[in-house]
Amino acid sequence: MQIKKLNEINLFKMLGVKRILLGCGLGLLLSCSSEEPKMNVGEIAKETDSLYTALQSELAFYREKADSLYPALLDKEAELDKQYLKIKNLLAQADQQKNNARKLASQVEALQEELKKLRAFVDEQTLDLAELRRQNAQLVEERSEYRKLYEQEQDLKDSLAQKAANLKATTEELNKQLDKGAILRISNLEFIAAKLTRGGETKATNRRKRAEFFQACFKMVKNEVVQPGPNKFYMQIVDPNGHIIVEEKMGGGYFSDAEGNKLPYTIVKSFEYYPDKEDLCISWSPAVGSKWTFEKGEYSLQLYNRGLKVGFQKLSLR
Structure with missing residues (x-):
């Protein structure tokens, strides 16, 4: 009887251990x-x-x-x-x-x-x-x-x-x-070759050997637009060979025309302009000791004021 009870107790213990092990296994599986x-x-x-x-x-x-x-x-x-x-x-x-x-x-x-x-x-x-x-x-x-x-x-x-x-x-x-x-227009332009008489008067000539200087005289047309004060005329003298006479010792140089081009001039005449002023003369002669001489042939004159040509004239020397 006692042996039978011991066997039952051992069986329950074994079943309990198996249940615990199974529970642990499931727990590990779930945690993983x-x-x-x-x-x-x-x-x-x-x-x-x-x-x-x-x-x-x-x-x-x-x-x-x-x-x-x-x-x-x-x-x-x-x-x-x-x-x-x-x-x-x-x-x-x-x-x-x-x-x-x-x-x-x-x-x-x-x-x-x-x-x-x-x-x-x-x-x-x-x-x-x-x-x-x-x-x-x-x-x-x-x-x-x-x-x-x-x-x-x-x-x-x-x-x-x-x-x-x-x-x-x-x-x-x-x-x-x-x-x-504001350009000064001119009229009655006269262009001559001349010499001085013993009395100091200007006498025109058409002979090259007698000529001492050139002279241009003209009348200025009254212009109300032009302000009184300093003004200038640029004069070009072209020799028989077609060259503009430019001698710096005698006032030659260059000026700008109305288009801005540089042009040579023989002489420039500066003067004080006022409305009642009419007559003006410009003279040019070769410098003392200059090699330039009056030659036979046709000379031409061109006058400029404020960059625009206002006068043109010719003469001949023989």
Whole structure:
């Protein structure tokens, strides 16, 4: 009877142990199923490269588009490289431990932990860059608006500049007309070769050997537009060879005509103009010791006032 009771007690004990072991086994199974799935080394390496490449592309995009963000982007890139290299080093260590299951498992756990950090970093930077993209789009839009305003302002300036240029051209044209209106016209132009008599009088001659100087006399036509004051007539004498006589010692030089061209003159006559002044004479003779001589042939005279030709005459010497 006692033996039978002992056997029953032992049976209950064995059943209890089995129940406990079964419960523990189920607990372990449930706890394992709630953990993150294990990744092998190849999967970790592949995801690491993918995350690194994706974020590098984003950073490169903004590095080209926004110079002002360059320092911040460099910091992000440096942190990315740091985490990427750390995982690469762990992968290299794992490769060395591939024949040691326990050490390899430890390396894989470390790799998964670092991969979590890399995922979190990439997610955070992706959100940050998305915000930067939004701000950049807003800045582009604002810059476009400013550009439109700038172009409108430039168009207005160009329009005003064109109007100013037109006004200047009109003013210059009016000034030219006024200049033409302020020309001293002449009449009764007489051009002679002459000599002085013993009494000091001027006597015309048509003989080259007797000629001592040229003289042009004329009357000025009254012009109310011309302001009283200093004025000038430029005289050109053209010899029989077609050359304008220019001797600096005898007052020769160059002047600008109404078109701005430089022209030689034989002599210039400066005088004070006033409305009642009518007669004027201009004389020219070769300098003492000059090699220039009066030659046989036809001479011509041209007179200029304020850059415009106002008189022309000819004479012949024999």
